[in-house]
Amino acid sequence: MIRKFTFGNPFPTEAVVVSCPAEPGELPYFSREGGSISCKMASGAPVYGLGEQVRGINKRGWTYTSNCTDEPNHLESCHSLYGAHNFLLVGGEKPFGIFIDYPGTLTFDIGYTRQDTLTITPEDWNLDLYLIEAEDGTYLSIVRQFRKIIGRSYIAPKWAFGYGQSRWGYKTQEDIRQVAEGHRKNGIPLDAIYMDIDYMERYKDFTVSKERFPDLPGLAADMKQEGIHLVPIIDAGVKVEDGYSVYEEGMEKGYFCKEADGTVFTGAVWPGKAHFPDMLNPAARRWFGMKYKVLLDMGIDGFWNDMNEPAIFYSEKRLNQVLDQAAEFKGKNLDLEKTNQLLGLFSSLANNPEDYRSFYHEPGNTGERIRHDKVHNLYGYNMTRAAGEAFEELEPDKRILMFSRSSYVGMHRYGGIWQGDNLSWWSHLLMNVKMMPSLNMCGFLYTGADLGGFGADTTEDLLLRWLQFGIFTPLMRNHSAMGTREQEAYRFSNMESLKRIIQLRYCLLPYLYSEYMKAALEDTMMFRPLSFDYQGDPEALQTEDQVLLGDGLMLAPVYQQNALGRYVYLPEDMLLITASGPDDFRFRELKAGHHYVEAAPEEVIFFLRKGHILPLAQTAENVEQLDETRLTAAAYLSEESSYLLYDDDGISKDYENPDNYETITVSPDGTVRCSGNKGRILKAKVFVPAED
């Protein structure tokens, strides 16, 4: 059951798509004091949610702030990342969900100040608050109700489930061809090459460098011949440059955010001075969205939206102030305090809260303005919505790949997200794991982290172990920053192992795509904490480094350097699958309980649950080449069981077609029956659980 409470005069975020009348009475569960609401948390009860955030799947023990921030380090002690996903699931005897639909800065103190107290503090009380009670006592029923009111999650084209290679630093079309060649000649599958800011002319959105990419349509067509899609980046800020049509049109039409006095706000990003389209204004949004057509017309069918918190390197005004202030330090003897003042001037240049308070949006056609900081968390959402709405208009029958850095609940209908600019740290591999279920709760299904790590230098073993988890995430992209060690799989002495793991991804694709589509179409979670399926199991509740994936799998990645195995908790008997490549699947039954499971550097381990079936394909060079008509299956069952396989053409939007579903039934004796007439599964390898 969902109960809505409205306070003050909320900004219409359009996060919720179902109309739901507000209740007049008191807010249950919480007590309100000052500007905060608080409730006690039962000892040992988990608190889930918050989507893209640091720390555990269980969020207890820290303070989190929804305030979309370009935060490149994702440290344990940071409070905000790129997204604002204000949904919490509070466990305990009577679990409930809470969604605070509020686009400003919002703080969740989840047992930080006192271990037993949850306190939520918005900057002001203009907001809608939704309380969601479990229909059947389960955590999942809370999430599904929430997901239902926020609308169906974005669905990516099937090719976007292939392996993608990216780097900030592919400067020319020749670089792109070399990356394709590097993969092809080494037999490493590849479905996409991402183009970071380097492809543009002086970092101008919707331009292509004539010098370095003289023929993008030709390049895109050639790549598509090899089954490779090019995916360019689009940034939020529009360069200030006379003669640049996007800038000139935006100025002419008044589509950029303005300061209080009507001056267009100038912040700097990659190209230097830039203006920020008013993504909250419907006309400006449509205008910006339709610009993507320039690239669609060149044969591009996927994009990533970046810098849309929006990140601001500096504002013109602040930079001048800072330089003036710095000059005053000249010739002085600076002690600790003064040194910190000087350094603080520069370290607070970027993403300064005062700058966010200095410009405005015009969300309606009424001329009424709202200050940016009050709706800050909606910016990336509406940039991606701009694109999504345009794609709907330009390509109504075709899925376009779209994912964003910044987001808010509601954006999940228009695109996925990547998990931001992480680092080549083992701890960020584990963060990748933990973020998957949290994001799924909040509607973000198409997601993944920069495999191998974006910033800092990766190591051969980190990339290998990270890919062993990345083969399970919908977005599977290797991405790295300029100046770091080159990170393409073919650069390393363990290339053969890396390749074989990437090949495995394609074997798993029928299952992964099926589970992703069902999660999207049924408003459910592809990745779940163990406690969702084993609610009440105290050890499942504490397991923070394993996740359930779809119908029948449990993942337990190795995320520690030099480890040759790891501890795994099995809430029930499961079938351990050890694989080093597409031709090497080994199976072993493990009983419920705690285990130490070996995993050599080249081996990925995962688990098939009892009574479940895992369809598997032969590997392929890319998604297009994947033969989904001839699958095998691994099954772990003692009585006849079924798997509902979803498949479609991967590009159209005919999701509801009943032909997309096929029920595959496997018996302990290995007999396979398929509903419909596709008969995809040719044979099944069945493991019958041992008697206890």
Add this chain to the structure above:
Amino acid sequence: MIRKFTFGNPFPTEAVVVSCPAEPGELPYFSREGGSISCKMASGAPVYGLGEQVRGINKRGWTYTSNCTDEPNHLESCHSLYGAHNFLLVGGEKPFGIFIDYPGTLTFDIGYTRQDTLTITPEDWNLDLYLIEAEDGTYLSIVRQFRKIIGRSYIAPKWAFGYGQSRWGYKTQEDIRQVAEGHRKNGIPLDAIYMDIDYMERYKDFTVSKERFPDLPGLAADMKQEGIHLVPIIDAGVKVEDGYSVYEEGMEKGYFCKEADGTVFTGAVWPGKAHFPDMLNPAARRWFGMKYKVLLDMGIDGFWNDMNEPAIFYSEKRLNQVLDQAAEFKGKNLDLEKTNQLLGLFSSLANNPEDYRSFYHEPGNTGERIRHDKVHNLYGYNMTRAAGEAFEELEPDKRILMFSRSSYVGMHRYGGIWQGDNLSWWSHLLMNVKMMPSLNMCGFLYTGADLGGFGADTTEDLLLRWLQFGIFTPLMRNHSAMGTREQEAYRFSNMESLKRIIQLRYCLLPYLYSEYMKAALEDTMMFRPLSFDYQGDPEALQTEDQVLLGDGLMLAPVYQQNALGRYVYLPEDMLLITASGPDDFRFRELKAGHHYVEAAPEEVIFFLRKGHILPLAQTAENVEQLDETRLTAAAYLSEESSYLLYDDDGISKDYENPDNYETITVSPDGTVRCSGNKGRILKAKVFVPAED
């Protein structure tokens, strides 16, 4: 066996105290190419050492640089911390140790570039290289030989094994009294209060603020009445200020480091402009060391040396250049590259390598100079040596507490180290664990981390779990930075649990002190990786989150938020000890193998090895109050076993007195016999291992 190889003309670091002739021949094990030496590492073989460094106990898979650096974040991807400990133990069929006695920048690529290759690269080849072969094939024999040639480790007074409370921000003597009061009235034991930079007059070394600490001798005396020692900080840089005697004397005598043209080098630290005593010059070193007398005379008997990498906030010259360069950015449109240039000016102000190349030492009385960067890693070592040599002269019969931030092998003879300015991160609790055996290898026995974390805000559970490990480290200090959450145990809602854990420390003290003293006197390791005692056990080799402590204990701290237990690997049957306070010890035998062991938030778990005895005291308010004449013991044995207990007066240096040793023999039936006539152990609780 130790073999020495000399290259070029090494600087006499005095790290090694035993004379050892250099061999003329080729360097075995390694091949030399260009400026590097390399060798292959066997697959799966560990590499240990490097003392204070990031990452694992097993250092494989990263590049480490010996370059003493004020690095406050200790991130996975950093390469240098505060110390330079150039000792490696290379595992494999024929393990060996290598110590590179080289005071400049030195890089160890331990399987980063290629997983199977170790490459060592000094900036130049003026160095002594020691190769140490195992006498009996054991890792420990390599370490002991190394420790023998570098001399006996510093021995702290026994009171320094009590609990200490510190914070950057105790501004007045009233603040200090309140900290003492906060502990006393809540019954929390306390042996030391640390005084950070706040106690000084304008951050001038060897001064005490007249305004805020009008009577330090009185304060110190009052505190000592309560069994509390005051431990002030001393910084490396000497404030430039007319009328300040240390500055004026240093100038007059020419004891500060100079630039090439003879100008005294000016860098800035806490007080602003400062000069750096030439700690490598024997006369300057003696002069600086004797300054500690000012504080000794006020009743102080312990110090910590800080900022002695040396950290430099900025050099006078560089600051002026930077401000001039910054001014040129005024009014410009800064794109990515220019923005980075501007920010880079300020972010590279501190600890700039060019500044380290701009001043000189005069290590002899010959007038010969050496540029600082060539001997950079010796600075903190020689600052601490200055103090240590002075203490030897001023207080020949008394142990003075001394530990340092920066260090080099050799400094371990004059003081301990704390593990630097860490953060309130769970990952830094684990780093604390991993660093203990690595530091012990390199001679640093008196060590510990800032419990609860120095920077960032701690949480109630993090402090509790961290103390549960901290009760085992020789230095047990809670320390936090200005601006962070107040971190004294009495600030938190779980104070009772925190107190009970701190009380436990005192129960363990007879064992901890005994093991520390034996490790120091016998050149061995108090903390060891599991693979040292269970060499050849492949699972012990991979265990990175457990350590052996002394004769009979194995530690397995909980270091994950919200965890109510953890996995533990037992190389052999052990006795699990679960304790929540001084009156609550529970014992349970666990068989060899992998276990999930429960540990409620208030419980510490640790293990007693088979055939071993753990002496235990009643808790006390401080070390002085500890009654070491009435001990009990826990024992886990199936036949009569002995424990060699070391004890002394804790303050004099009469280490070799045979009366300091007592052999305690326990039989399975609970009979206790003590050698000598002290008869400390009154009774033993014996657990007889179950038959297999």
